[in-house]
Amino acid sequence: MLGGVEGEPLARIEEQLRSEVGENWQTDAEVLKGRNATRQEHGLPLLGETERRPAPATSARRPLWRRVLGR
Numbered sequence: 001m002l003g004g005v006e007g008e009p010l011a012r013i014e015e016q017l018r019s020e021v022g023e024n025w026q027t028d029a030e031v032l033k034g035r036n037a038t039r040q041e042h043g044l045p046l047l048g049e050t051e052r053r054p055a056p057a058t059s060a061r062r063p064l065w066r067r068v069l070g071r
Contacts, residue, residue, distance in 0.1 A: 017031065032047055032048065035047055036048075
């Protein structure tokens with residue numbers, strides 16, 4: 001499903017991609033790049049990647065060894 005588009009309109013989009021890119025349109029690097037750019041804009045995980053966990057929150061305070069050594 002593509003932004004609420006399904007059925008015949010989605011089939012026309014797929015057919016256009018197939019005619020312009022070829023049968024491997026679903027794995028074509030340029031098509032994936034464009035699809036991932038759109039997914040990123042909407043906060044969705046990228047295609048072909050596993051969902052990443054957010055990094056742990058960091059403390060604003062430096063570790064003791066850095067404070068002692070002045071680093």
